[in-house]
Amino acid sequence: MRSLGLLLLCLLQFSCSSQNESKINGVSFVANPDRANQSHVNPVLDIGANYAAVMPFGFVRNLQDPGVIFDTDRQWFGETKVGAKQYIEILKKNGIQIMVKPQIWVWRGEFTGDLLMNSEDDWVKFENSYEKFILTYARLAQETNAEIYCIGTELEEFVKHRPEFWHKLIGEVRKIYSGQLTYAANWDEYKRTPFWEDMDFIGVDAYFPLSEMREPSVDDMKKGWQKWKTALKELSNTTDKPILFTEFGYRSMDYTAKKPWLVDRNEMAVNLQSQADALKVTFEEFWKEDWFAGGFVWKWFIHHEDSGGVEDNRFTPQNKPAQEVLKKAFSEFN
Template sequence: MRSRFLLIIGLLISCQTQPPFQYTGRKLEGVNLVAPPRRPDSLALAPVQAMGSEWVAIVPYGFCRKGEARFYFSENTKEQRKWQWWGETPEGVAGTVRMAQQQGLKTMLKPHVWMQGGSHLDLEFSTETEWQTFEHDYAQYVLHFARLADSLKVDLFCITTELDRFAVARPHFWKNLIKQIQQVYKGPLTYAANWDRYEQIPFWPDLDFIGVDAYFPLSGKQAPTISELSRGWKPHLKALQQTSSRFQKPVLFTEFGYRSCNYTAQRPWESETDCTPNPAAQANAYSALLETVWPQPWFAGGFAWKWFMNVEPRHREGDQYSPQNKPAQEVLAKGWQ
């Protein structure tokens, strides 16, 4: 009888949900930088600081081809150095970090895969040999930038971006890689999961922030109001809060953004579809996020996608995501100052 009673008590305890997580730190207010092709002017980040942003994310790229198991970055192939943009190389990453630090900005280093002929979101292989070949190359890439991050005293290291299928398929590789990263980088860690797969990531207990690239669908309307967009956040907020409570970790939006187009909140992750310009719709989406998500107690802040360092307008002409010189920039400035 006693053993049955203890079993029932144990089941009741195991069914209890974790209490809501309370993030007590200062919320991160940042932008994801677009790597410039050449070293920019020393004042290239002054507008970021003037807007009230305290953080920048710096994104070094490595490259692979769909169907091939090799991974390339500028430290394992000299050929890549001939054509890769300055801001994507280790030298450019270090230069950008130092430039940000000189202007009093905090930094997140956020490695990213560029897959030629396919999407990095669906990276996978059919044989163990292919997996191991890719994992060897990829670990060298991540660890190289983890060492660089530690040497430069980078404030936050994002171990990679949106390799969710890889993360779910090969959890032992990632857990071992995180241990290796922690041996060479002593700061906090996150991972940038895609908005529709973050609940599946198996290694959140090993990191400091639950990172989400937050392109959640909010409304199918051409130009939804702020209140309509805020209502669209409700189911997503519930799921995010549950994940935060489950792991007792804060949620960080490693990316958030909207195009300055009609239907901007319908499928925010799509960047190649037709765009009828609508800067007001973009500004409304930013306003709804700041009003609805930012105050959540489990929320640690986020990084807007995306911000160009180049002073030449031609480098950002036609870009739809950037809030620069649009009403969305004014929304961020008002919310962050």
């Protein structure tokens, strides 16, 4: 009888530990004009993050321009190769694992998913430019032993019109980089991404609309997640690949769950509780699922003391109730 009791206790402990298995608890570590130092990393450690996305940038003049400009002396330090390397090194020194996630910024903030060239010649020029951009940072990811490399972010028209290029690009990246690969598909794009079989994670920027309400309840947002969650699980099962939220987050404002992707400068009323509740719901819905790898909260600034705060209606959870939600969830699944 005593041995049976011990067996049941072991099974219970195994069950609990499998539910709370380690996840990717990441922050999107925003590029800055300054070098990162230990005081910038300590707040990341304090919330218990075990991953950071380091995001060097390339720039495109408009949605039809066939050139990616990157790693220039006109960029902020953290947006360049030298800066990204310095960020990676100090984060890794503190035991934080890395996803290198080079991204494109289109002048005036136009949506990268709409990048669309006007001719075959322009497509070839753009492909050559983008490949140089991505292979440059693939080499950096390899050099710094980054755990994950993201080959693109929200580039639906580019992916849709040039699928052969993407398959070739993945092959070239694999020759350089030996870690795990993903692509950050927008929330309304990921079902049409044609190369998930070549990735290690199905990357999704998870700005799914959950509720039309000004101040949605936890139950409202849980209900809002169900159709999206079912579709994500089905794709994971079909491809035998885990889902990774390459970005997730909510603004601290009214209607935060209506259009979570909004990056405009609107003056919507600050709503700290809705942001905290939306993050709490996301953790409760996904972090216990074995088909789900984790995610990177959008976004985390290096000057912590000057970031976010109770009058800020932007995405960062810093110095808001949402920060405590992160800390609690990260500690549970670390």
